[in-house]
Amino acid sequence: MESLAERLKAFSIDEKQIADILKNKKICESIEKVLNLSGINSADKKRGNLLYGIATKITPSIEEFRQTLTKYVVEDKIANQNHLDYTISYIDTAIKKEGSIATEVLEKNCGIGVNMTDAQISQKIKEYLTSKKEVLEKIRYTLSISDYLKALREIVPFAEGKLLSTEFKVQLEAIIGPETEQDKQMKADLLKKKAKEESNKHKKVETAATEQEVEEPKKKLGDIFNARDLASSRNTPELIKQRNEQFGDVILTRFPPEPNGYLHIGHAKSINFNFGIASEYNGQCYLRFDDTNPEKENMEYINSIKDNVKWLGRTPFKTTYSSDNFEILYQCAIKLIKKGFAFVCHQNKEESRKFREQGIPSPYRDRPVEENLRIFEEMRLGLWDEGAAVLRAKIDYKSPNTTLRDPAIYRIRYVSHPHAGSKWCIYPLYDYTHPICDSLEGITYSLCTLEFEIRRELYYWYLEKLDMYRPYVWEFSRLNVSNTVLSKRKLQALVFGNHVKGWDDPRLLTIQGMRRRGYTPEGINAFCDLVSVTRNGNENVIGFQLLEHCIRKDLDNTTKRTMAVIDPVKVTITNLPDTYEQVLEAPDFPTQVERGSHKISFTNSVYVEREDTQLKDHKDFFGLAPGKVVGLKYAGVVKCIDVKAKDGVVTEVVAEFIKDDPPKPKTYLNWVSAKEAFDCEVRIYNSLFTEDPTSSDKEFLELLNPNSLVFKSGAKINKNIIPELQHLSRFQFERQGYFAIDFDSDITKKTFVWNKIVGLSDTGKQKALQRVAQA
Numbered sequence: 153m154e155s156l157a158e159r160l161k162a163f164s165i166d167e168k169q170i171a172d173i174l175k176n177k178k179i180c181e182s183i184e185k186v187l188n189l190s191g192i193n194s195a196d197k198k199r200g201n202l203l204y205g206i207a208t209k210i211t212p213s214i215e216e217f218r219q220t221l222t223k224y225v226v227e228d229k230i231a232n233q234n235h236l237d238y239t240i241s242y243i244d245t246a247i248k249k250e251g252s253i254a255t256e257v258l259e260k261n262c263g264i265g266v267n268m269t270d271a272q273i274s275q276k277i278k279e280y281l282t283s284k285k286e287v288l289e290k291i292r293y294t295l296s297i298s299d300y301l302k303a304l305r306e307i308v309p310f311a312e313g314k315l316l317s318t319e320f321k322v323q324l325e326a327i328i329g330p331e332t333e334q335d336k337q338m339k340a341d342l343l344k345k346k347a348k349e350e351s352n353k354h355k356k357v358e359t360a361a362t363e364q365e366v367e368e369p370k371k372k373l374g375d376i377f378n379a380r381d382l383a384s385s386r387n388t389p390e391l392i393k394q395r396n397e398q399f400g401d402v403i404l405t406r407f408p409p410e411p412n413g414y415l416h417i418g419h420a421k422s423i424n425f426n427f428g429i430a431s432e433y434n435g436q437c438y439l440r441f442d443d444t445n446p447e448k449e450n451m452e453y454i455n456s457i458k459d460n461v462k463w464l465g466r467t468p469f470k471t472t473y474s475s476d477n478f479e480i481l482y483q484c485a486i487k488l489i490k491k492g493f494a495f496v497c498h499q500n501k502e503e504s505r506k507f508r509e510q511g512i513p514s515p516y517r518d519r520p521v522e523e524n525l526r527i528f529e530e531m532r533l534g535l536w537d538e539g540a541a542v543l544r545a546k547i548d549y550k551s552p553n554t555t556l557r558d559p560a561i562y563r564i565r566y567v568s569h570p571h572a573g574s575k576w577c578i579y580p581l582y583d584y585t586h587p588i589c590d591s592l593e594g595i596t597y598s599l600c601t602l603e604f605e606i607r608r609e610l611y612y613w614y615l616e617k618l619d620m621y622r623p624y625v626w627e628f629s630r631l632n633v634s635n636t637v638l639s640k641r642k643l644q645a646l647v648f649g650n651h652v653k654g655w656d657d658p659r660l661l662t663i664q665g666m667r668r669r670g671y672t673p674e675g676i677n678a679f680c681d682l683v684s685v686t687r688n689g690n691e692n693v694i695g696f697q698l699l700e701h702c703i704r705k706d707l708d709n710t711t712k713r714t715m716a717v718i719d720p721v722k723v724t725i726t727n728l729p730d731t732y733e734q735v736l737e738a739p740d741f742p743t744q745v746e747r748g749s750h751k752i753s754f755t756n757s758v759y760v761e762r763e764d765t766q767l768k769d770h771k772d773f774f775g776l777a778p779g780k781v782v783g784l785k786y787a788g789v790v791k792c793i794d795v796k797a798k799d800g801v802v803t804e805v806v807a808e809f810i811k812d813d814p815p816k817p818k819t820y821l822n823w824v825s826a827k828e829a830f831d832c833e834v835r836i837y838n839s840l841f842t843e844d845p846t847s848s849d850k851e852f853l854e855l856l857n858p859n860s861l862v863f864k865s866g867a868k869i870n871k872n873i874i875p876e877l878q879h880l881s882r883f884q885f886e887r888q889g890y891f892a893i894d895f896d897s898d899i900t901k902k903t904f905v906w907n908k909i910v911g912l913s914d915t916g917k918q919k920a921l922q923r924v925a926q927a
Contacts, residue, residue, distance in 0.1 A: 163200035399594035403435025436469030670892025728756035789814035
């Protein structure tokens, strides 16, 4: 069978794009659906990219239109990306408003099949500009290109961006003649006038703030954070006044995930810290999606993050998106260009990397402001190819802090955004977006992990040059947990390499995985509180045992007890009749009997654990072996008469019940009556690695443990608890550990799968606590 990579090549998808596609399981599934629906085996680059666009931009709410859109592309009824984006946007809006849309209405309103030739588009542009001839002859080349191109988009909505731009320039010159030196001077005078007006409107306050003049919000936390010595981080009295007038003199923090993956235990620590600080000081915490990279972001991640934050018991003050500020960010970039602090660069990635590493200025660094403004506007209008132009900050190309070596601010990406839609084709980079959004939201404390410490100077550079309020930045150590991996790259390798069963695999410390395994939000938050927040570097590793201890401690007080047998062996009690049944009361919480009990039946046939049986007795064994006296919890004492086996494996135990004056046994076994036994599956989770990847020199994939997941079919539970069972129902199996119902269970069909959450033993707790104390 032809591989997906080979199929994509046949559809003219370039190799780099194929490599990115193959890393994302969801996109692979989506594009395979589209290719199968297309009914063709190959396509040119244009059509191939349109089919890829359907696969990446279609949402679950309009899934029913996947085949229709594919058909339109194959039949050339949708012939370019603008047309496809418009159609998808129209369908999405119509479905949200009306719930459905008729095919004839869709085709009429989206111009399906109405594909104008280049000559027809050229004629339409000529007609429009001719109608504006009188105005154009007066304003000439001082016209707003974007306004005219927007108007033309209404007339020829699906024309290719490059064609539209080229024809516009050709037809404009045909009507008013080529640009003259006088035209250039008119344009320069107009730009100077606008720049002066902007400068007067936003005159910078030169007077520095002093502690005596203004008490900044950060003083409320006293000395909890160390002071910063950057002059650029200081707020003027006016900036503080403006911030407090808008937001009040209140602490504001934010948890700012990028919606390009699933959250893990490290994010839980950040959530706990940011929300906790705000709560402790009567402030508020935002949930802000720093969504600046639409190629890797989608609604699946956004919804998962919202759900995880809620599950951890946190309610955001507001849920915001960096993309909601795209227009403001764009205007800020314009301001930087006008002030001479940004320029458009045409170096490719490799050239730019080499120049920045060697401290060499870009050859485009000193181009005129007017030229930078024009090209940046053209970038926004979609007149440049991806990678052909980027906007860079003009800081210090020789700076010892490499983040200040003229970093990129904006790049071109012709992809739809999961939140902002198809409005933009240029997207701001994270390091530029983050400080501006912090300032716009009135954040008082921008709390982030230590790898961002080198970016602190860049963070304040943007805010200083834009004369914006400056939050207080404080970095803390990342959370590392022994015997697991938390880096996004390694987690992706595990998931996309099919080494685990997905992002919610219970062996991972993703929040989805921990939830599925049965961990509680209270236990996770207790762990985050216990490990606390420090600045001791990124090498601190917290023992996995400490996390288990926190989960176990919470479960001990919240989960009912029941008896279960994971690897069953039948015990026949010969001196009790087949009709014998004794109903017993077993406490739900043995140390708190007032919290209730449940009934169990003791009969002449029960199941016990295989590990509690042996063919021959020895002094260190306390289970069932010939001649051994053992207790059955809550029921009484039995004596083993015989043990049957096949190929050395115990198959059945024969015993007698000691009714009168039973001796005190050395141990009591868990058991389930054969009458009440119900079959289920139990999954036992061991470490995913044979060695601790946080301390091993080996490649982490070489350390994978083949026995990290053990399946136990035919385990026995008491059927009386079945009415209580739902997904994620938790119980303590006495003498076994804590278990939860997995999502693979079919509750209606009564097929149950249990995940072992954690064992009863707290071995290693003290060692883990000592490691935390030393960190």
